[in-house]
Amino acid sequence: xxxxxxxxxxxxxxxxxxxxxxxxxxxxxxxxxxxxxxxxxxxxxxxxxxxxxxxxxxxxxxxxxxxxxxxxxxxxxxxxxxxxxxxxxxxxxxxxxxxxxxxxxxxxxxxxxxxxxxxxxxxxxxxxxxxxxxxxxxxxxxxxxxxxxxxxxxxxxxxxxxxxxxxxxxxxxxxxxxxxxxxxxxxxxxxxxxxxxxxxxxxxxxxxxxxxxxxxxxxxxxxxxxxxxxxxxxxxxxxxxxxxxxxxxxxxxxxxxxxxxxxxxxxxxxxxxxxxxxxxxxxxxxxxxxxxxxxxxxxxxxxxxxxxxxxxxxxxxxxxxx
Numbered sequence: 001x002x003x004x005x006x007x008x009x010x011x012x013x014x015x016x017x018x019x020x021x022x023x024x025x026x027x028x029x030x031x032x033x034x035x036x037x038x039x040x041x042x043x044x045x046x047x048x049x050x051x052x053x054x055x056x057x058x059x060x061x062x063x064x065x066x067x068x069x070x071x072x073x074x075x076x077x078x079x080x081x082x083x084x085x086x087x088x089x090x091x092x093x094x095x096x097x098x099x100x101x102x103x104x105x106x107x108x109x110x111x112x113x114x115x116x117x118x119x120x121x122x123x124x125x126x127x128x129x130x131x132x133x134x135x136x137x138x139x140x141x142x143x144x145x146x147x148x149x150x151x152x153x154x155x156x157x158x159x160x161x162x163x164x165x166x167x168x169x170x171x172x173x174x175x176x177x178x179x180x181x182x183x184x185x186x187x188x189x190x191x192x193x194x195x196x197x198x199x200x201x202x203x204x205x206x207x208x209x210x211x212x213x214x215x216x217x218x219x220x221x222x223x224x225x226x227x228x229x230x231x232x233x234x235x236x237x238x239x240x241x242x243x244x245x246x247x248x249x250x251x252x253x254x255x256x257x258x259x260x261x262x263x264x265x266x267x268x269x270x271x272x273x274x275x276x277x278x279x280x281x282x283x284x285x286x287x288x289x290x291x292x293x294x295x296x297x298x299x300x301x302x303x304x305x306x307x308x309x310x311x312x313x314x315x316x317x318x319x320x321x322x
Contacts, residue, residue, distance in 0.1 A: 015270030
């Protein structure tokens with residue numbers, strides 16, 4: 001029997017928007033969403049570049065604090081339905097008022113209200129302020145300032161997503177230093193499209209977690225370093241397979257990484273884009289690798305250890321998964 005309770009550390013808020021939600025917003029705003037959906041009503045794209053274009057076109061209709069509050073409520077409800085009791089969501093000030101601090105604060109206030117209302121319903125959450133790599137280092141600094149000015153409460157981390165092929169993560173060192181000085185946990189997408197060196201760059205920024213990180217399997221020395229340093233990988237198997245990072249479930253390196261002692265966790269990334277859910281991820285891990293209660297308990301314990309949350313929340317989660 002698969003575990004009922006789950007922790008998710010790598011979930012993009014806009015990327016978790018169900019197609020029906022986006023269609024409804026688009027109709028309200030009379031937005032042109034031609035080309036965004038396929039014949040079945042799902043998101044339509046081809047390859048990673050096409051995914052980014054579709055993602056940005058679809059989520060462009062999410063505008064203003066009210067829309068973001070509605071979206072967060074929808075996403076947290078779906079998380080709870082999947083058995084997730086704690087989720088960390090990537091959200092970017094770039095999409096919440098163009099990284100203007102005042103606009104970001106308005107958006108954040110609306111989302112915080114929703115997050116607080118959801119806790120009594122059994123789903124706790126935190127926000128990870130996210131720089132968009134392909135927007136460049138200068139714009140990332142604006143995002144980092146927004147993160148630093150609103151650190152604490154719902155905002156507990158800082159990270160970077162976007163096109164991993166643009167520049168090096170170390171080009172964004174100022175932004176990560178700014179966030180670290182504000183006391184935020186650090187993570188960065190790496191080792192998805194970039195090789196092992198992209199993970200080393202993220203570690204040089206002070207990250208304790210790596211978004212994806214699956215290409216660490218190519219470098220035994222890096223694996224040893226990850227194990228020794230207790231670095232946690234936010235692995236999203238369904239996403240990796242849907243985008244062609246890994247050809248199949250059987251070829252996915254998550255089990256090999258775990259067997260080598262690397263701390264791996266499981267998340268859905270942008271679930272409706274990849275036709276997945278947390279239940280689907282767990283089901284496929286169980287059928288593909290024979291994972292059961294022992295393995296799932298371990299990955300959730302690793303997720304609790306790595307979560308960007310306060311000590312009381314961590315203690316409560318440990319009791320839930322004891």
